[in-house]
Amino acid sequence: MKTLNREFYNRDSIAVAKDLLGKVLVHKIDGNRMATKIVEVEAYMGVEDKAAHSYGGRRTKRVEVMYGAPGFSYVYLIYGMYNCFNIVTNVLGTPQAVLIRAVEPLEGLEAMAQYRYKKSYDTLTKRQIIGLTSGPGKLSMALSIDKRHNGVDLCGSRLYVEEGDNDNIDIVAAKRIGIDYAEEAKDYLWRFYIKDNKYVSVV
DNA sequence: CTACGGATTTTCT
């Protein structure tokens, strides 16, 4: 499968977010490949978006990578415990990103089960199988993504997104999650997910 | 199966 190039990410977050649905997020560790279908995303539109970490042009050490070139990863720790994986979008100097909120496991199920639960995949309960990757913190655990992966080039060969074979998907637009502080921006329909997919975090 | 509240620590004010 073809890896998405820099140009794909060099657009505004909303356009990239929608186009990422159905694409395949891959993480290779020691030659082992884990692959997952992207099923839920959120667009963060930067300077003009009260929910974004870069709102109003805030430029701290944490947020710095969003001001860089598109197609790099932005990983941050949330609630003291969980990592969230984002993809930097739009032109250099425009601090936008897409949060990957949920994915569906495709390859490397055993490795994911170990990273996530320290258990073999076939001992998982139904609830645990869905819980593998049905949320931003969860998928980061399953794919072994943490702060070390902040600023990684997704046009490289270890962590990247491939074309999927999923053309006819039904996209739902909804309010973003966990941003009640963002005033009017909390109601924008900037979360997108694949209709009826089991791994979507909030329906 | 749903609802609730506690966990835990980085980051910025």
Place this chain on the structure above:
DNA sequence: GAAAATCCGTAGT
């Protein structure tokens, strides 16, 4: 010193 782009276990239908 407060808040945070979340998750999980427990308790109650």
